Amino acid sequence: MKVFYISSGFQGIYEYIDSKIINSIHASKHECCSASLFKGLNHLKEMILEFEPALILTTVGYTFPPQLRDWIDEQGVPIAIWLTEDPYYIDLTVPIIHKYDYIFTIDMAAYERYLKMDHKQVYYLPLGTDCGIHKKRAQNMNYASDICLIGSPYPNRIQMVKYMLNNSNYKMIVVGPEWADILWNYIHRDSLTIIPWVKPELASHYFSNAKINLNIHRPFNLEVNSNSSGVIPKSVNNRTFDIAACQSFQLITPVLDLPIHLKNKKEVVFFEGDKELLETVTFYLKNDDLRKTIAKNAEKKVSEHYTISHSLDYIFTTVEKKKG
Incomplete structure (x- = not known):
């Protein structure tokens, strides 16, 4: 599967999450192309058109530009969002879930809330660890x-x-x-x-x-x-x-x-x-x-x-x- 990953471009823990997702896709049998929102909407559109993905995946929630989401919908490419901070910002994610084809959330309570909103493709899914980074280290x-x-x-x-x-x-x-x-x-x-x-x-x-x-x-x-x-x-x-x-x-x-x-x-x-x-x-x-x-x-x-x-x-x- 050809997967286009859209990252937030934010620093700190968000940079780490983006990196481990991108690296893990590259290490899998799937093809991956990625870019951050900071690249600009026109550049992102060009990259998506050139790559021709079967799926767009993002962890960017309520900050995802609505105009980009609408454009992706016009291209007929399914988009999945992985909500990695649920349920702490659920006031901001509830209004946007119907804008995505697939909802993956790291919290069961948020999963139950989204189900009640009658979204047909909601899944509970922990983020998981990166064993290349988190592994037993030498005693020091x-x-x-x-x-x-x-x-x-x-x-x-x-x-x-x-x-x-x-x-x-x-x-x-x-x-x-x-x-x-x-x-x-x-x-x-x-x-x-x-x-x-x-x-x-x-x-x-x-x-x-x-x-x-x-x-x-x-x-x-x-x-x-x-x-x-x-x-x-x-x-x-x-x-x-x-x-x-x-x-x-x-x-x-x-x-x-x-x-x-x-x-x-x-x-x-x-x-x-x-x-x-x-x-x-x-x-x-x-x-x-x-x-x-x-x-x-x-x-x-x-x-x-x-x-x-x-x-x-x-x-x-x-x-x-x-x-x-």
Whole structure:
């Protein structure tokens, strides 16, 4: 299948998502041509006409130019959108889903919402990890920790990190924007290291060298979200698969469909609340072999079922079946 991928052109994590999708398509049996919206509409149209794709795929949601979408429709080329931030901006995605032939979403709650809107081609599909980037890395004391948390400082994460700092002296690494300002009164502690945002390749080194990775899901009701109807996420974040792919142990706050993907105390360990977090961290830091066994089980499951290549194969197989 000839696939034309339209990327956002944005930096940070979006650049990483675009890159791993494009590289995975190139590595598959399918042909791929790609361009960002920053190329300009006329240039994009010329590229699409020249390439003659069987499918246009994009992760650009509410910022996708309506005039380009209408033009693609006139060319008779089906277009699929993969919504990778559901349901946090669902107020902005609900109005646009009928403009796309295929809807793929990383969250089951968003999937259920779109189904209720009578879209005929809606599918739940995790993004999956890139095992070329997220993989077990060599042990290196520069990245070593008892506890590692990588991610933005959402209120629930701040609360749990401060609780651990106030009630333990474990070596902790926190990676992400604004943490230094938030934890300024803890910076003097030798057991705490704060690092700004890092690229996924470097994140894999921190995952691999942490005895325990904390994976605390984003709240659904943040003011910065566009989720006025309060859709509560039902699906795991993609960091779940990234950590597991590094053969790294993780403690994770549960969401509804987590047991479908990874088994509690077999591949990951669930926890809820500050007190249980501290108790669970203490237990698993004393049980190296059990921790390593759980991490190996998770790596095996993810590498066999939850890579970006698996997800893209699902998209292309779905489209090919529908086209007959």
